[in-house]
Ligand SMILES: NC(=O)C1=CN([C@@H]2O[C@H](COP(=O)(O)OP(=O)(O)OC[C@H]3O[C@@H](n4cnc5c(N)ncnc54)[C@H](OP(=O)(O)O)[C@@H]3O)[C@@H](O)[C@H]2O)C=CC1
């Protein structure tokens with residue numbers, strides 16, 4: 001089923017527009033077929049300045065600030081400053097995202113958040129567009145609980161969780177429930193925002209601790225890989241699946257690499273050839289409904305034995321695909337592989353934009 005795209009541009013606002021994720025939104029939306037940036041917001045430090053001035057020092061994208069956004073005045077993140085927008089993309093710091101995003105929800109905006117604050121809310125989809133777009137079906141219930149006509153709130157997952165759940169979803173769909181997953185991450189420094197990790201801590205080094213990260217990987221996957229109750233009013237966690245994570249910060253600018261070990265519940269376990277074929281041929285709902293920025297291939301399976309590598313593979317599917325390599329037998333669990341995903345594109349702004357495209361296609365953005 002491919003859905004017709006909107007004929008008119010949809011004005012969007014970006015909260016946290018000066019940050020690492022906010023900048024990615026601005027870069028990605030510059031060429032978007034129907035979303036157009038109409039307002040930008042950040043902290044009181046930036047509010048009142050032209051975006052080009054507020055972001056001049058922190059802008060770290062390889063493209064320049066689009067002129068139309070550079071000339072916008074940065075707003076305080078209050079709903080009354082975003083009345084020209086129908087959609088809000090939030091790249092807000094989690095210290096403030098909770099309250100601010102709730103205010104925009106209550107003011108009837110369609111809010112797409114990258115922050116952790118609302119992810120485990122029982123009526124908020126924790127949505128990885130290449131995995132669980134059907135979780136959007138809870139929105140009518142969310143609206144009725146909050147007494148809203150048009151507004152709703154959807155969150156992205158943690159950036160490492162996002163890369164992980166894509167191949168897990170393909171495997172779960174094909175071979176049934178997963179019982180145990182162990183993952184060790186090697187996470188890029190852009191994951192910590194700007195200015196992020198001090199250079200003296202990370203250059204020539206590895207830091208084997210990212211605050212709160214392992215816990216997020218361990219709980220978010222079960223919500224994302226689970227289903228919805230039949231009346232679409234509650235999420236049902238993937239049963240029996242246990243995830244154990246070990247997270248490391250490595251001196252890479254963009255791209256989270258993960259070593260993954262998977263055990264299936266059903267016996268006999270699939271062969272490596274079957275696993276590889278399933279990963280290669282996985283198709284997501286976002287692709288089926290014709291979301292314009294969905295990658296052609298959700299999972300690219302690397303054939304060379306020393307791939308994926310962040311420097312070489314990070315832009316697969318314009319940053320919205322997951323590259324999986326080294327698919328092989330595991331002599332403790334069933335299969336092991338290495339994956340790479342772009343932490344600020346698929347892991348953040350790219351997924352939010354895809355989530356909004358899916359919401360447009362489902363008629364939720366009015
Ligand atoms: N970086 C990544 O790979 C990923 C990040 N995330 C999440 O996305 C969010 C943004 O992350 P990131 O871009 O890396 O962070 P940054 O630190 O780079 O940016 C934070 C943004 O929040 C704004 N901000 C800070 N305080 C306030 C305030 N009191 N009121 C309004 N705005 C405020 C900042 O504005 P100002 O410039 O004015 O200070 C800035 O625009 C976080 O919640 C993070 O956890 C999720 C997945 C991946």
Ligand SMILES: N[C@@H](CC(=O)OP(=O)(O)O)C(=O)O
Nearest residue numbers: 114115116158159187191192
């Ligand atoms: N913690 C991630 C980025 C992030 O901000 O995650 P979360 O949105 O789950 O807090 C990293 O450092 O790479």
